Amino acid sequence: MERTLMEAAVSAAAEGVERQEGGPFGAVVVREGRVIARAWNRVVRDLDPTAHAEVNAIREACRALGRFHLEDCDLVTSCEPCPMCLGAIYWARLRSVTFAAGRDDAAGVGFSDAWIYEELARPPEARTVKFSRVDPESALAVMRRWQADVARQPY
Amino acid sequence: MERTLMEAAVSAAAEGVERQEGGPFGAVVVREGRVIARAWNRVVRDLDPTAHAEVNAIREACRALGRFHLEDCDLVTSCEPCPMCLGAIYWARLRSVTFAAGRDDAAGVGFSDAWIYEELARPPEARTVKFSRVDPESALAVMRRWQADVARQPY
Numbered sequence: 592m593e594r595t596l597m598e599a600a601v602s603a604a605a606e607g608v609e610r611q612e613g614g615p616f617g618a619v620v621v622r623e624g625r626v627i628a629r630a631w632n633r634v635v636r637d638l639d640p641t642a643h644a645e646v647n648a649i650r651e652a653c654r655a656l657g658r659f660h661l662e663d664c665d666l667v668t669s670c671e672p673c674p675m676c677l678g679a680i681y682w683a684r685l686r687s688v689t690f691a692a693g694r695d696d697a698a699g700v701g702f703s704d705a706w707i708y709e710e711l712a713r714p715p716e717a718r719t720v721k722f723s724r725v726d727p728e729s730a731l732a733v734m735r736r737w738q739a740d741v742a743r744q745p746y
Numbered sequence: 747m748e749r750t751l752m753e754a755a756v757s758a759a760a761e762g763v764e765r766q767e768g769g770p771f772g773a774v775v776v777r778e779g780r781v782i783a784r785a786w787n788r789v790v791r792d793l794d795p796t797a798h799a800e801v802n803a804i805r806e807a808c809r810a811l812g813r814f815h816l817e818d819c820d821l822v823t824s825c826e827p828c829p830m831c832l833g834a835i836y837w838a839r840l841r842s843v844t845f846a847a848g849r850d851d852a853a854g855v856g857f858s859d860a861w862i863y864e865e866l867a868r869p870p871e872a873r874t875v876k877f878s879r880v881d882p883e884s885a886l887a888v889m890r891r892w893q894a895d896v897a898r899q900p901y
Binding site for chain 2: 593594597598600601604605608611613614615617634635637638639640641643646649650653654657658659660661669670671673674675676677678679680681682683684685686687688689690691692693696697699700701703707708710711712715720721722723724725726727728729730731733734735736737738740742743744745746
């Protein structure tokens with residue numbers, strides 16, 4: 592079963608490469624043993640740096656189910672998710688992740704996954720990208736207003 | 747200048763809260779001193795767990811410029827980016843990030859940012875979400891095929 596699902600993810604990766612739509616990565620979202628979303632990297636086609644296979648598959652699965660949580664779903668992806676996709680996996684509350692290639696394999700063909708993992712672990716002021724902070728009061732006021740709204744929808 | 751840009755980001759957050767479209771977060775992308783994208787969190791409206799303010803602003807800026815890198819742009823966001831958005835910032839190659847509220851403030855109003863940062867720093871097998879790995883050979887073959895393609899577009 593797991594192997595068949597991985598074949599679906601890898602074939603999505605191959606399809607994306609064939610179409611020259613982005614990096615060589617594919618993913619599927621599975622619910623009750625059935626693939627409900629299948630996607631590949633479309634960074635180049637969509638001119639969207641966030642259009643990784645996992646993000647695309649999560650968005651497609653949410654559209655298919657009409658909700659923003661996938662707690663009864665599993666993700667199968669041809670490569671270990673980068674930090675962006677890992678964050679998306681947690682926000683989507685996916686139940687499990689199965690991957691094939693690793694972050695070092697991605698680095699081996701020219702992708703920055705391993706480096707971004709290192710950068711994330713650093714405090715903001717120690718990163719390559721310049722991070723600075725301004726007075727948070729007005730932002731905090733909006734956050735508190737949201738928290739006080741009884742009609743708010745937490746996620 | 748920085749303060750005016752942050753006001754634009756915070757007003758976007760306020761607009762999203764007012765419309766009840768998602769969490770209380772807003773962001774702008776700035777190029778040559780001009781706001782080229784302004785967005786708020788739309789997770790609830792779009793039923794999309796990846797529709798954070800920063801991701802939305804990055805997507806919008808890329809659409810506006812017709813490219814998938816923003817190396818001449820800066821991001822101003824009402825709250826410290828979560829790991830997903832931080833990953834997106836690196837993939838988009840933004841030059842700098844200015845934020846107001848911090849990850850602990852986000853945790854204080856019920857968002858999991860701080861927890862996701864902790865999870866990311868763990869090796870896959872030690873995370874709350876179950877991670878497993880299968881034979882990477884077929885995935886690696888697609889990655890190598892991509893690397894050998896002279897027409898590929900690296901990003």
